[in-house]
Amino acid sequence: MNKAKAILLVADGLGDRPIKSLGDKTPLEAANKPNLDKLAKEGECGLMDPIAPGVRAGSDTSHLAILGYDPYKYYTGRGPFEAAGIGMDVKKGDVAFRCNFSTVDENMVVLDRRAGRITSGTDQLAAAVNGLDLDGIKAIFKESVAHRGALILRGPNLSAEITDTDPHHEGEKVLTCEPLDPNNESAVRTAKAVNEFVRRSYEILKDHPVNKERIAQGLKPANIILPRGAGLGPSIEPFESEYGLKAACVAETGLINGVARYVGMDITEVPGATGGPDSNVLNMGKAVIERLATHDFVLCNVKGADVGGHDDSPQVKLEMIAKLDEMVGYIMSHLPENTYVVLTADHSTPCAVKDHSGDPVPIVFWGEGVRVDKCEHYDERSVTAGGLGRIRGIDVMKILTQLMGVQEKFGA
Amino acid sequence: MNKAKAILLVADGLGDRPIKSLGDKTPLEAANKPNLDKLAKEGECGLMDPIAPGVRAGSDTSHLAILGYDPYKYYTGRGPFEAAGIGMDVKKGDVAFRCNFSTVDENMVVLDRRAGRITSGTDQLAAAVNGLDLDGIKAIFKESVAHRGALILRGPNLSAEITDTDPHHEGEKVLTCEPLDPNNESAVRTAKAVNEFVRRSYEILKDHPVNKERIAQGLKPANIILPRGAGLGPSIEPFESEYGLKAACVAETGLINGVARYVGMDITEVPGATGGPDSNVLNMGKAVIERLATHDFVLCNVKGADVGGHDDSPQVKLEMIAKLDEMVGYIMSHLPENTYVVLTADHSTPCAVKDHSGDPVPIVFWGEGVRVDKCEHYDERSVTAGGLGRIRGIDVMKILTQLMGVQEKFGA
Incomplete structure (x- = not known):
């Protein structure tokens, strides 16, 4: 047989x-x-x-x-599974996040958590931030459907024991990512990389042609990326x-x-x-x-x-x-x-x-x-x-x- | 009642x-x-x-x-249960092995893993190696049916985190027992005792009267004992x-x-x-x-x-x-x-x-x-x-x- x-x-x-x-x-x-x-x-x-x-x-x-x-x-949280779900290769030791493209003003107040439910152009926005080097930590970013995307941070000794940057309510300021335990050096370093990623995403996206076009059309710009739901890539x-x-x-x-x-x-x-x-x-x-x-x-x-x-x-x-x-x-x-x-x-x-x-x-x-x-x-x-x-x-x-x-x- | x-x-x-x-x-x-x-x-x-x-x-x-x-x-592996199964008293901290009487040539190449499926005389061969002192570790050996036997090593701080000596294929050399982790001192010490037991079993058995008789009859001598399947005696x-x-x-x-x-x-x-x-x-x-x-x-x-x-x-x-x-x-x-x-x-x-x-x-x-x-x-x-x-x-x-x-x- x-x-x-x-x-x-x-x-x-x-x-x-x-x-x-x-x-x-x-x-x-x-x-x-x-x-x-x-x-x-x-x-x-x-x-x-x-x-x-x-x-x-x-x-x-x-x-x-x-x-x-x-x-x-x-099951180490939503981040790694969302990232894998859109075809990203999450490895052991990576920290992965679910992300939204959002709209902020110049004071980092969130005007729209979903960037006007943007439906196109996020591939170009994603390409503009993908591959950033954050003081030795690599940021791998990919768009998903609508305003969604996923971020992988890759580097030595990362930790998922950190807070979200998405305030989850509009009209509030973008949150600073913090380590859950300030004595956890891996978490301190990872949180710093997340904050740096958020800051650079704004610098790069605010004047991106896709957003200039959206503003010209009266649409909300997708001018920042807000990671949440950090999870460690498991050893499976x-x-x-x-x-x-x-x-x-x-x-x-x-x-x-x-x-x-x-x-x-x-x-x-x-x-x-x-x-x-x-x-x-x-x-x-x-x-x-x-x-x-x-x-x-x-x-x-x-x-x-x-x-x-x-x-x-x-x-x-x-x-x-x-x-x-x-x-x-x-x-x-x-x-x-x-x-x-x-x-x-x-x-x-x-x-x-x-x-x-x-x-x-x-x-x-x-x-x-x-x-x-x-x-x-x-x-x-x-x-x-x-x-x-x-x-x-x-x-x-x-x-x-x-x-x-x-x-x-x-x-x- | x-x-x-x-x-x-x-x-x-x-x-x-x-x-x-x-x-x-x-x-x-x-x-x-x-x-x-x-x-x-x-x-x-x-x-x-x-x-x-x-x-x-x-x-x-x-x-x-x-x-x-x-x-x-x-359940700590086959060794301890095989030993207990033939009436040996496995204690907490012992490391026990399943063993074969095998036939090797003078270069330690295994000619027959089962010593011609020997059926008698193993009690005398077992008695000849039972009780050996291996640098402070006691070797307790007993024959089982046919070519089988069991070995207990007894002494302080032994480890079962070691490899087999039986190459599992004929025509190959007897393997050196190695610690799985070279930094594990207990395993290093236990492996050394196993190798010493194997070496001495050959020295003692090669000219044993039982084997001389077997050779005279054209049978393969049971001239070495090869332990495998190390397991720690559990605390039960x-x-x-x-x-x-x-x-x-x-x-x-x-x-x-x-x-x-x-x-x-x-x-x-x-x-x-x-x-x-x-x-x-x-x-x-x-x-x-x-x-x-x-x-x-x-x-x-x-x-x-x-x-x-x-x-x-x-x-x-x-x-x-x-x-x-x-x-x-x-x-x-x-x-x-x-x-x-x-x-x-x-x-x-x-x-x-x-x-x-x-x-x-x-x-x-x-x-x-x-x-x-x-x-x-x-x-x-x-x-x-x-x-x-x-x-x-x-x-x-x-x-x-x-x-x-x-x-x-x-x-x-």
Whole structure:
């Protein structure tokens, strides 16, 4: 038999709570989803807590856990993950930040934290500040969507134990970045570099042609960059050396691609994959099957259900479940021999909450050797009768790699 | 009422996966086992992960966990457990090794790692090197089966942070034992003692009468001893002082007896207990009941099912389940008053895998006060409907000692 392969399908925010308008069913319980149910019927089902029972997981922390990386150890804040999410290469020892392009007056009072929600030209502004040398510390800057960007500081002995420069309120002055502990020399040095970066970003951007043009058009200039959310680039064992599995990711959002890039997975461009309810999910299924030809493991995150939850739209969730079902049908009918399939969610995003909740999510393991149980439906309450019981995100790769036969034994 | 007693029955490698030739049942599901089922019917059932969900446990790490000792803390490698398994008394601070008698030429090139799979005379060779003084460090050596043996180094400030001397390939020279960190003085000192032991083993063994005789017969001489798998003897709280229970072990293999000896249990010789499918399991049941007259707690490990799994023989597993059932019938009909019975496995050894897998195993707690559930059968899938849910090995002694009424309260 060929070496086993695996697909880990994560429907973002899929889990929900009973909804009155759906007859006190969850969207998964109310939906027609023959392919998801077939997976449940032929697999071993259960509930999964992405982090631990009741803990409200982010998509980043949940994906880390599901991929086998304890988020309490490896999640070092938003900065490094935002930076990785837009394709920056965050290394161990780097300090990374989320940033806004903002508008300040000459007294450094913030007039607009989002620079009039600028939509174009930030690539040129970013290029103008990228690569600055801050007394031996290199500043690597890249724009993201709209007014957003990310900053990496690279140099010896940096620290993320520092405060934000963004005052978080308009009409207030830009804050001076401070070390949390004035006796921490690394933090003192890093904070000094941040302040220098902010000062130079203003010097460089205030008269930049992009901003001159914006002022001429009556738009607010993006004349300063304000870093926040400092986090240290963690020392993380790449997925391939951790598990001996060459891995690719098929995802729509920078956040998930960032996590995938962090652990060394190959990223995939999928035509029509938008991250919204209009996304071409079937194309993602095709990409998953294509990736399996050259990779042992494919992580696929489909975003749409989460959007339905955030928008309190059971209808959007139902539509996304139909798309997900179609994708799963495609995948199952094009599956290479000896491939395992895991279907789960990274967290619940109940319509009633409009945000991530701490409710557990359904999970099913499908493939050779699983102890098929009596579950007939893939939804939050049907799977509670499954053979898996209630597991955690951090257990998923252990269960999967032992099924695949690629896990070392602990002891004799 | 008398003080409560308990029997912990561990069927080695009992758990399995659905097997085609058994109609997609596991051996436990396919077997006729009225006494095991009676235990399930009258007890509280569930699934147990010996270490954690999906983790492939060894028998040693699993037994440590089930006895309440966290293997991530107490399992310090193969060396100490091999040594304990052949009856050596490994103490805290000792460094213990697995060893091979090997054959080398005069240039220290390994000609045969197993000295022609020597079967006799190793007791005399062992006696010749046992007790060597290595610059203040005592070398305690004992032969095991065939070409195997174990070495204990005893002295102040030893370290297991050292490399192997066995090159693991024939035609290569014996390796020099090195400290992993050259600045670690304990490791430097320990490595020096290992190299001295290897050198002296060659000096002593090359002209030993046993080897002269082997050479005369055209056999390869066992002219050197090569230690590997260094591990520190852990500081472990004896079972009796940990739980207030005088404990005995009824087991067939050195590995399990080694774990039991490690935690201070009394070992039991059972006539006809071979560790194979031909073992007299009923005699083990009789030994368990006998031990209960003088002990509060008896651990019993029955090996056969594991052998069936390793050999991909569902038939052997079925035969061993029948023997196990007979043993359980004997035990239950000879049980002293107020005795608890726990029946589980240390890991699954699915026939399809031919090795330990990370699949959970069934467990049942039987005795006064347990919350009897509706499970009617003792097998992997029936117990998922049980009252225990999915627990871990490390939970077993907590659940048992609270039932027995011998556990201290945590808090007020």
